[in-house]
Amino acid sequence: MCLGIPGKIVAIEDEQRQLGVIDVGGVRRQASLILVREPGQPLDQLVGEWVLVHVGFAMSRIDEQEAARTLELIREMGELMELDRAGQVEPR
């Protein structure tokens, strides 16, 4: 129930009710965009954005740069371990 899923907004379905169509892993679902729209922002501007969908509502926009940064940090963990190993300082 608490599992949110990432999806991409592919179309606006109902301007007035702020409903969009979201592609979640190839399946199209209707979801409310009310919580991810900036005040005054035209809805069409959201098409193409990635969002986290939870019980039929887009809850948050997914920040691509932050996503890349997180993966980078994990990669660095691996490199750190390599360095440790090369320097023979790996703690027991």
Next chain:
Amino acid sequence: MKHVDEFRDPALGQAALARIAALVPQAQRALGRKSVAEGGAPIKIMEVCGGHTHTIFRYGIEGMLPDDLELVHGPGCPVCVLPIGRVDAAIELARRPGVVFCTFGDAMRVPGSDASLLQAKAQGADVRTVYSPADALTLARELPGREVIFFGLGFETTAPSTALVVTEAALTGVTNFSVFSNHITIIPTLQALLDSPGLSIDGFVGPGHVTMVIGMPPYDLVAQRYGKPMVIAGFEPLDLLQSVAMVLEQLVAGVARVENQYARVVREGGNARAQAAIDDVFELRESFEWRGLGEVPSSGLRLRERYAAFDAERRYGLVARRVADPKACQCGEVLKGALQPWECKVFGTACTPETPIGSCMVSSEGACAAYYNYGRLSTVRRIPRTPAKEPAA
């Protein structure tokens, strides 16, 4: 799938696991503890959220962790903490003539005193599973002659959706729709947990999706008042591993901070529109009963007076009833992390997902069900390590 597959990359998982393995002995030293092999206690990190419990078991993460690190599964599964009295009330509502009772699928099997919603349905009650509260409102529009009740469940992640549906019903003049609110809030719960005697948790992995709504500042008290590291985490395996490493880094450095691992989704201030939606429709109850934890002050949400017409409790004059948990069930201890699920006497024998005794065995986010479905191997590995508690008389 984008934003999913990258965070399941096995090579990066190995990197994070190696980092964790290196950090654990350092953290033990920083805490001034002996290793488990030398008779010391493991480092305990609690994941508060049932979604994380699910990820941990689905990917077998526990089995990959060093012996000196134990993950403790916290109370963050809204279905698991639903007290029997509230399940009974839901069934009572569902059995009323003319009522269509809508619920998320997870809640169908939760045992009440003498039935679950699923059994009530089999006996003739009109209980329907919905994916979204919006589906319940649509149903109300389609069935003007019936009374549609939505079973509002969940933390701050689901509360905004319920709230928005109530406002929409009010704005569009729908009169045959109401909500039976069992929504709960995370911070008082964490506080109750941190105040419970004998809690031995060294750090927390925090609920990413609740935090995308409420933001980071509310957690400050965990770090400041209780001195525990807290890392808000995403739900893919790499998210979890990185978050565990981040908690360990803090323990090694001897600091306690609130950090955000899930920055791609969680903003510092959360989602202001979602917060406003909750605030418009809901207010805090003085107290709310949790399965296992008992009464927790200011932890439940009910509809505000101005939405009384949409509040199933007021509309049908429900009286709160307390029903004791079944004697055999140790969900409470499991939810507090004091007991591992397999230490419960009826785990896997009398209590299974098909015949659950306690609610932790029902939802796939519940600790007992997660152990039962995925955890067999790690259970075997773990049994000798933590001696089982003396069975309570």
